[in-house]
Amino acid sequence: MSTPDHSQATALRTHLCGQLRPADIGSTVSVTGWVGRRREHGEHLAFVDLRDYSGIVQCVINDDIDVRSEYVLRITGVVRKRPEGTINDALPTGQVEIGDCEVEILRKAVPPPFPIDARADDVDENIRLQYRYLDLRRERMQRNLRVRSTVNAAIRQSMDQQGFVEVETPMLVPSTPEGAREFLVPSRKEQGSFYALPQSPQLFKQLLMVGGVDRYYQIARCLRDEDLRADRQYEFMQLDMEMSFVEQDDVLDAVSRSVLGAVEAVTGEQIDEIERITWHEAMNRFGVDKPDLRFGMELVELTDVFANTEFKAFAGATGEGGAIKGIRVPGGAGEYGRNQLDKLTDRAKSLGAKGLVWLKIVDGAGAAGLDSPVAKFFSDAEADEVRARTGGDAGDLVLIVADEWMTTCEVLGQLRNDLGRPPVHEGPYRFVWVVDFPLFVGVDRESGRPKPGHHPFTMPHPDDIGLLESEPLRVRSKAYDLVLNGWELGSGSIRIHEPELQRQVFQALGISDEEAERKFGFFLNPFEYGAPPHGGFAYGLDRLVAILAGEENIREIIAYPKTQSGADPLTNSPLPVDAKVLEELGIRVLPRVD
RNA sequence: GGUCCCGUGGUGAAGUCUGGAGUUCACGCCGGCCUGUCAAGCCGGAGGUCGCGGGUUCAAAUCCCGUCGGGACCGCCA
Numbered sequence: 032m033s034t035p036d037h038s039q040a041t042a043l044r045t046h047l048c049g050q051l052r053p054a055d056i057g058s059t060v061s062v063t064g065w066v067g068r069r070r071e072h073g074e075h076l077a078f079v080d081l082r083d084y085s086g087i088v089q090c091v092i093n094d095d096i097d098v099r100s101e102y103v104l105r106i107t108g109v110v111r112k113r114p115e116g117t118i119n120d121a122l123p124t125g126q127v128e129i130g131d132c133e134v135e136i137l138r139k140a141v142p143p144p145f146p147i148d149a150r151a152d153d154v155d156e157n158i159r160l161q162y163r164y165l166d167l168r169r170e171r172m173q174r175n176l177r178v179r180s181t182v183n184a185a186i187r188q189s190m191d192q193q194g195f196v197e198v199e200t201p202m203l204v205p206s207t208p209e210g211a212r213e214f215l216v217p218s219r220k221e222q223g224s225f226y227a228l229p230q231s232p233q234l235f236k237q238l239l240m241v242g243g244v245d246r247y248y249q250i251a252r253c254l255r256d257e258d259l260r261a262d263r264q265y266e267f268m269q270l271d272m273e274m275s276f277v278e279q280d281d282v283l284d285a286v287s288r289s290v291l292g293a294v295e296a297v298t299g300e301q302i303d304e305i306e307r308i309t310w311h312e313a314m315n316r317f318g319v320d321k322p323d324l325r326f327g328m329e330l331v332e333l334t335d336v337f338a339n340t341e342f343k344a345f346a347g348a349t350g351e352g353g354a355i356k357g358i359r360v361p362g363g364a365g366e367y368g369r370n371q372l373d374k375l376t377d378r379a380k381s382l383g384a385k386g387l388v389w390l391k392i393v394d395g396a397g398a399a400g401l402d403s404p405v406a407k408f409f410s411d412a413e414a415d416e417v418r419a420r421t422g423g424d425a426g427d428l429v430l431i432v433a434d435e436w437m438t439t440c441e442v443l444g445q446l447r448n449d450l451g452r453p454p455v456h457e458g459p460y461r462f463v464w465v466v467d468f469p470l471f472v473g474v475d476r477e478s479g480r481p482k483p484g485h486h487p488f489t490m491p492h493p494d495d496i497g498l499l500e501s502e503p504l505r506v507r508s509k510a511y512d513l514v515l516n517g518w519e520l521g522s523g524s525i526r527i528h529e530p531e532l533q534r535q536v537f538q539a540l541g542i543s544d545e546e547a548e549r550k551f552g553f554f555l556n557p558f559e560y561g562a563p564p565h566g567g568f569a570y571g572l573d574r575l576v577a578i579l580a581g582e583e584n585i586r587e588i589i590a591y592p593k594t595q596s597g598a599d600p601l602t603n604s605p606l607p608v609d610a611k612v613l614e615e616l617g618i619r620v621l622p623r624v625d
Numbered sequence: 626g627g628u629c630c631c632g633u634g635g636u637g638a639a640g641u642c643u644g645g646a647g648u649u650c651a652c653g654c655c656g657g658c659c660u661g662u663c664a665a666g667c668c669g670g671a672g673g674u675c676g677c678g679g680g681u682u683c684a685a686a687u688c689c690c691g692u693c694g695g696g697a698c699c700g701c702c703a
Contacts, residue, residue, distance in 0.1 A: 068664070076660040089663070100653085117661055125663090142654060145636050148664080150652080153637060157695050210703045230702090257702040381628095381699085472703095486703050595696065 043105055049086020051124050055110040060129065062088060063137070065168065066102045067147065081106055082147075084173045089119070089128040101140040101147065101165075108132040156586070161600040163591060175588045178297055178580045182572060183250060185296035186270050189289040195248040195272060200235035202228060202252070208550065209486075211255035214265075222617030228254040231569060233486075234554055236273040237526060240565040241557050246285075248272040250572065259595045261584045262518065262574055269521065273567030279509050279525055283307075283464055286513060286568045290520070290575065294460060297579045305513075307464040314437070318356075318444015320468070323517025324461035328451045330356045330443050333431065336416045342408035344386060348433035355433040358443050359421040360450055363428025364391035364402070375446065379432060384442040388431040392423045452517060456581030463514050467492065470508035471539070480541035485510040487540055487551070488533070490525040490566070496532070503539045513570055515578055521570025528562040530555075 039047055044063045051060065064083035071077040077092040081104060090106050098104065108129040119125035145154045147168050159166040166172055190197070206213055206227035213227040231253045239247045251271040259265065270289060274282055287305050295301055313322050316329045333355045337345045348355050360367070367375070372389050379387035391402035397411030406414070421429050430446060432439045470491050471481030481503045483489065491499065492507035499506055509525035527533045533555065537547045547555070573585040586592035593599055613620065 070662045070665045071659080072662070072665080073659045076662085078662055078665085080663075087663095091661085093660085114661065117663085119663060122663085142635075144653095146653075146664085150637080150664080155632085155636090155695070158636080212701085255702060258700085260702090261697075263702070483703060594694090596694080598694090600695095 047085035048081050048083045048088040049123060051088050051110055051127050051129070053112065053126050056112050056127060058110050059107065060110055061105060061107040062090075062129065063105045064103070065140075065147070066098055066100055066104060069098060069100075079104075079106075082168075086123055086170075088124045089113075089122075090132050090134075091128055091130045092132050092134060094134070096134055098134065098136070099140070099142070101143050102136055103138040103140065105135040105137055106132050107135075157594065157600050160586075160592070160594065163601050167590065172587075175576070175580045175582065176590060179572070179576045179588055181296050182293045182576050182579065185293040186250065186289050186572075189292040190248040190270075190272065193246070193285055193288060195246040195285075196244055197249060198239060198244065198247050199249060200229070200232040200251065204229045204234075205553075207234075211257050214254050214256050217616040217618055219616055230255045231269065232271055236271060236567060237488075237554075237562075237565065238557055240273055240275045241560065241562050243275075245275045246272075247274075247567075251569075259593065259597060261586075262577070264573065264585060264589065265593055265597060267585075268572040269569040270572060271567075271569040273565060275563040275565045277525075277564065277566055279466070279511065279566065282523060282525070282566045282568055283466075283511065286521075286523070286570065287462075287464075290462070290513065290570065293575065294579065298460075300460065302460065302462065305462040305464055307466050309467040310465055310469065310507075311467065313463075313465050314440045314444075318440040318442070318447060319517075320465055320512065321514045321517055321519040322444075322463065322465075323448065323452055324463055325453055325458040325516055326451045328358050328360065328447045330358055330440065330447070331421045333357050333417060333420060336413055336420065337433075340408075340413060341410070342405065344388070344405070345431075345433045348435075348439070352435055353433070354436040354439040355431065356439050356443055357417065357421055357429050357431040358447050358450075359423050360428040360430065362426055363450075364393070364426045367428055375430065378449065379430075379442050379446065382442045382445050383438050384432050384434050386432075387442075387446075388433070390417070390423075390429040390431070392418060392425055392427045392429065394425050448517065455516065455578055455583050458516070460578070461516055465512040465514055467507045468510040468512065469504065470495075470506040470510075470536075471503050474504075478541055481539060483540060484508065485522060485524050487536060487542070488524075488526045489536075490527050491532070491536065496535070499535050499539045506539075509566070511568075513568070515575065518574050518578060520574055521568060523566065523568030525564075525566035528558065528564050530558070 043061065045060045046055070046062055048062050048064050062081055064081045067080035067082040067087055069077060069079045074095045075093055079090045079092055079098060080087045081090050090108065106129060108131045110127050111130045113126060113128050143165050144158065144162055145151045145165070147165060149171065151159065151166060151169055152171070167176070187197070203216060203226040206215065206225060211230045213230060216226040216228060218224045218226060232249060232251050236247055249271045251269050252266055253269050254266050256265065257263070272285065274285060291302050291305070310320055313320055316322070318330050334349055334353065337355055338349050340346050340349070345355055347353065375389070376387040388405055389403060390406065393400055393402050396415060398406050398409045398414040400418070401409065401414055417423070417429065423429050430443065432442050434442070469484050470489060472484040473482055474480065475482050485508065490509040492509060495506040510522065511524065512522045513520045527536065573588060576588045577585045580588050582588055591599065591601060598604065
């Protein structure tokens, strides 16, 4: 991470606590901070660890002074080498200490509810959030906030260098029927009317392209009233961008630069290029559209192996639309007992598979070399081929699913993640662009029409436009996701900028001209005045920062996050408001219905 | 809307399955001793609505029902 090159000395301090080194020996310094631990040895000797964000320095106090945990102090004294045998290698400042200390108590403090150090990692998160201002004093949180700040700065620098213009878009926007549930804001002047908080600046950024801005970006706050998760908050930040007169490669290039610039700024690691795979390949090999490339256990194609199988559970999946695939769990034969294998089977079923076949590979060739309830249904040739394709050795476990192609991929992809995925702080940063997403995903149960995969303004793949009417589900799109270590960082697309193609896509979606005008007119009519070809992207800063900080949960890299139920234990929000306030807004709250 | 896990002095845990006195451990806190410690050490002390409500029982932290709070996940997040 970058460190500021100017001194952070102030009227009250000459140095930061964590900065002092043997080179400072002999200097008279003033440091400020909080009392960490103190070690008293009677009236005439006490050690106080003074802490600021930069670290800890030991101060030697020879007076009888009452200084307690988390008191705010200013200490002035002389930096000196620690006596022989008392050097603390665990501290960056451990070679030195501050002696001849004059102590000024800037503010007394009551004892904190939990220790302000790594032990608070184990404290109930609700309590950490209730006292977030204390939690934030800890090294971990200070580091996380600074990773975040570094990422923001690096992104701004990269976007600026690439000629992007930072434009702010409104927080009070019209409510739109599509997409995520919105937070509503009542209008005081027009009672009964509402603004919404933006789930993203989508409309405004595309209109900036119509407005000739050419390259827009914003570190944008987005708000969605959907259920919270480890990687989802009501409010989150996105690097949002849009470019004019571009093809897909131009967008991927620009985004790659910014995200890789952020990685380098935080870790010093240089990544030259982000690899790409198609959505179809991602599903085939990893069973998810956000593959974690840090580990193997890829899905192995087995459909043709069982083309003429006697095994009924597999025979049904060898035809059109079906697929049989397996994954190898190295060393899994010994690791997974009958009980756990039953649990894996239940898991597969709950994910939508009809069942799960497991094979433990033992010594010997042919079906006899497999330990499995279904081995007796396998021919020797089939058994040998499964071993060859999966690369399975004695002691390995092979899991096989036979189902519709999509189900087979998804179930095994989930099992692959369940069984093999490393924790977030492990391994390299494996970015991947997933391109050629299908334009439509699945079919709406009510209307029978295909549903848009990204949004209805996404450019279909030029080679597939002819299939829009005949086989819409096979149409690929110019939509793409950026994935890092199995986390979806963000997505984007080339947009449709001319009306005829937009009409065709609406038609495939079953949206009439009237409905299109009613729902999207406010958005598309401006295009009539000359929309340039354009495309864009947005990626989640919280997720990127969490991964770079090695945190599993984005709450750890947000100063004031909400709990899973959407509450803030620090402020107790959300809270009821005075009847007067509601009256002014023309709002009446209905009694709770349970 | 659903599934699963958790809730015990300020903090973290054990105790809950198999009911028997608010029992235990570590940290913190308060007081005392202590001149080279560094998650200092030694001695002493205080601190509790076992989340809340109801039920079963002679007896409930423990069993049952409900509820609140926290977490993980499914749905949801075009």
